[in-house]
Amino acid sequence: MSITVKGVIARSKGAPVELVDIVIPDPAAGEVIVDIETCGVCHTDVHYRDGGINDEFPFLLGHEAAGRVSVIGAGVTHVAVGDFVVLNWRAVCGDCRACKRAEPWYCFDTFNAGQKMTLTDGTELTPALGIGAFAEKTLVHEKQCTKVDPAADPAVVGLLGCGIMAGIGAALNTGNVTRGNSVAVIGCGGVGNAAIVGARLAGASVIIAIDRDQKKLATAVTLGATHTIDSGGLDEDGVVSAVQNLTDGFGADVVIDAVGRPETWRQAFYARDLAGTVVLVGVPTPEMMLEIPLLDVFGRGGALKSSWYGDCLPERDFPMLTDLYLQGRLPLDEFVSERIGIGHIEEAFAKMARGDVLRSVVVL
CATH class of the missing domain: 3.40.50.720 (NAD(P)-binding Rossmann-like Domain)
Known part of the structure; x- marks a missing residue:
């Protein structure tokens, strides 16, 4: 059965974001549902809200996220229920010319979940960077999930998903x-x-x-x-x-x-x-x-x-950087300027525009 949760959308160009009910379908083959624990507020979300990416409104915003896999679709082997993951927006295909020449960080055919999350009236949502994580849960492809050490603070390591x-x-x-x-x-x-x-x-x-x-x-x-x-x-x-x-x-x-x-x-x-x-x-x-x-x-x-994306390969780089953080060799916690609720994203956008924060992080 589908799940209804709260999520933050940009309904039209330049309009203030809204906290609304969104509907997440059962994951299909290769898809998973992730319970979002934290999500950073990034400039890219502002670009989406302001129509600077494309005009495929409404957008489900948020993408610098960490959480736990809660439901998996048929044939999923990359992650299991309960895995602590950082989400990424470059699920590499393994078959394009970049992947075949052993440069998967340049993958030219990255992909996301095939199904659409929607508003309660059936309107399809476009998830920011194929993720859409200003929400209690989100639907992604299994390869958009990168397992990292669960001892890490999700508010910190979730930022590896984009800007950091x-x-x-x-x-x-x-x-x-x-x-x-x-x-x-x-x-x-x-x-x-x-x-x-x-x-x-x-x-x-x-x-x-x-x-x-x-x-x-x-x-x-x-x-x-x-x-x-x-x-x-x-x-x-x-x-x-x-x-x-x-x-x-x-x-x-x-x-x-x-x-x-x-x-x-x-x-x-x-x-x-x-x-x-x-x-x-x-x-x-x-x-x-x-x-x-x-x-x-x-x-x-x-x-x-x-x-x-820093020419990264998430499966290689996210766990390595998480381990360096846990060893005290990488000061990633310095990037978390504040922790906020999901209803305070517009205020976080304003703080970011003024240069008051490195990152506001939504904690769900």
């Missing part, structure tokens, strides 16, 4: 930061500060945090930044010069743009050393355009990369 993994992975997986590298991170919200944590974990010797918010820069220092640049009063050239001044005049080996705007990407491009690496992990909006001399692209060499 995106930032750490931008440094470790996409940027290939190694011991002794210099790294600059533009934008020190949740993703940018996670990139700083990843750079420190990799052994970078110089880690430069760049932001216009002093609170975010202070947090970046506690998480591993060795230097900070207040970009509030600087133009593009000023930011580039400041990075060069901190790297013997050369620029950083790896520059991570965690904002995702044309101006910050240009800063990243010119603030790197010759043959250095630029990593774009901040998500631009569809109307943004970039103009840069092609000769500069050729003449500076190196690598210009986009980081999808």
Whole structure:
């Protein structure tokens, strides 16, 4: 039988979110129901609410989630009832050209649950990133569930489901930061500060945090930044010069743009050393355009990369990072700014917009 639970939806573009009844069908083959324990409030949820992703309203919001599997469909072998899991939005297929060349983190055919959750009147919901976890329960594909150590705080490790993994992975997986590298991170919200944590974990010797918010820069220092640049009063050239001044005049080996705007990407491009690496992990909006001399692209060499979900492989990365957290080697708890109820998500969006929090986490 179907289950009716409470969930938070965005009904139309820009409208305040609503806490409503949603209907979850019995899981079909390969699908599971997860009882959500916690879910982080992410910028991507705001993008969905504001129509910045697509127009497939109404959306069931939420995706940075941890919980326990409560019901499984036929043929499910990946998880069992009672497993503590972090949800992911890249259930790899195993058969596409990326998977077959042993690069499953680039899987070009990821998938989600086949059935739709609905409103009580039958209106189909579009779950954010195929998850929809601002809800007491949600329906996902079994491979969207990654088992991690149940000793971990769900409010903390649930954040691996999106922003924290995106930032750490931008440094470790996409940027290939190694011991002794210099790294600059533009934008020190949740993703940018996670990139700083990843750079420190990799052994970078110089880690430069760049932001216009002093609170975010202070947090970046506690998480591993060795230097900070207040970009509030600087133009593009000023930011580039400041990075060069901190790297013997050369620029950083790896520059991570965690904002995702044309101006910050240009800063990243010119603030790197010759043959250095630029990593774009901040998500631009569809109307943004970039103009840069092609000769500069050729003449500076190196690598210009986009980081999808931190180029992570959840089955590999989530358990490893959870173990490092439990060992006290990864300060993931620093990202949980507050724990809130499911009825306070609009307030959490406002706090995030003001830069008051790294992450608000809904506890169910």
